[in-house]
Amino acid sequence: MTRSTDAVAKKTNTTMGVDGCPACGRYIAPEALRDSLMVCPLCGYHHPLGTLQRISQLVDDGSWEGIAVDGVLSDPLNFFDSRPYPARLKAAQLSTGLPEAFAAGRCTVEGVPVGLGILDFQFLGGSMGAAVGEGFWRLTEHCIIDHVPLVVVTSSGGARMQEGLFSLLQMAKTVMALEELRETTIPFLVVLADPTTGGVLASFASLADVIIAEPGAQLWFTGPRVREMTTRERTPEGFGSAEEALKCGHVDLVVPRTELRQRLVELLILLQGGESVLGEIIPQRRKTAGWRAGGAGRAAERSAGVARAAWNWLRRRDR
């Protein structure tokens, strides 16, 4: 359920910018890396993103409005392994600065209002416990009430073992939340970031209307170590990657991070019956500096303006 091979562990634990890119090994200045949206400019490796980084890359400045989640059982089993579960939670909260693995909020992307959820691998492996399930449900509820599309960015190891069967039943809970959404015409988009596995992939993440994956994202139901324990099969290199999932017909698109924002907006408008007039995709740079200055930056801004105009037209027509 949690990713476990040494190679994978090494990849996520490497401190970015200090040891160089974990994929190509070359050193990239942290500022340069941030400017390229945490994508290695030399080899294209997509570094893992924290919740705040993801929000700052996708969401219009100042539009994020968090959705409160409370009334959740925090330790239903009084779970204790080598440390009590509340201590692990506390440690995760301190190291990430997040209250839980799932952040939900209302925001706009290029002026298009969405309900956005982010499941962060850096918080206890992005595992799905009661708080994550409830966060997903409240976000879905908000999307239904406000009639805005639901977008979720996932990176998760699966279910949260420390909550036992409660965590398994969160799979059921998220599916039930989507049953409510299915009674409307609100689109649901998922962005599968590295890694999305186990109970998260086998519930809401694979039930989206459109499934986008980030390049190189690991997508599987069962991890290589459990597979080897059960079937003695060796997992070949590159197995279960986003690119292979595209070939097997599991995902709709593999979109590099630099194009993600624009692709999302395009899809959000089209799926709500509007006409997208973005034209060619211009790779996104960091929103500050690079985003404003330079030819590509200005062109991107122009097309974003067009998108906003298209969106406004759509809203007027609906009214």
Add this chain to the structure above:
Amino acid sequence: MPALPGIGYEEEIAEVQGKLQALEGLGLPTAAWKTVAIARAQKRPQFLDYIPYLAPDFVELHGDRVGGDDRAIVGGVGSLDGRTVVFVGHQKGHDLKERQLRNFGMARPEGYRKAQRLFLTAERLNLPVVTLVDTPGAFPGLDAERGGQAWAISRTLQVLAGLKVPTVAFIIGEGGSGGALALALCDRVFMLENAIYSVITPEGCAAILWRDAAAAPRAAEALQLTACELLELGLIDGIVPEPRGGAAGRARTMARRILKLAVDTLTELRGLKSSELCVARRRRYLAVGLSSGPDQGWSQFP
């Protein structure tokens, strides 16, 4: 170590002692671990042992209508106490030959698609569904992964979630993770007394959290996977008692008890309109993990 003035080691000592205590007796059998052994016993009755007693006129239906027929999941129609019911369940197999045929009850995507198709048939013909769950988990092989295991499971969950007919699940042996939930997302969920239902195998949990598969007995206890514990937590609706010594070799006795509970439950659920059924099911699963008291687990982000 002589303590320096102003420096105390009490906290560290207490922590190390706690760790030591946690390590001692790591592999000792716990009560939960014994239940795990009973639930997995080869001689324990399985789907095909119960079905002649539950529905003597059972007709097995095959195939997922896409590309295969998974023998790890068995399904078909039969009359339960005079009324036709669609049965779906896992079959692990008893001897090595059957176990290989049934892939030890670990279903591939074809199996879940077969289940979906049978559930939808049940809905179209307005027949209730009874599932018998007994699997270590969904098959983790490379072919299953390429076939879209996660996609097959989530779609099965979705079909069950929206089904307009009553559904009842019995966990008869091992209820392992997503592979079990795919057949257990029902209006009512019952467990046999010595069955287990868990998010992960105790071995897997031990390997990840204790970094030692030998800690499985301890993990089994911590996961609270037995029928009694899950009933107390309010996650299942009832327990089917087993004779002294467990269900092994007592298929007929157990089938009679399962039959009675299934008939009673279906009679109760038949009184509901299909819309009421769906709303109640939705409400039930949306409430999992919520606290009734003032326990504030989490607050707003950011």
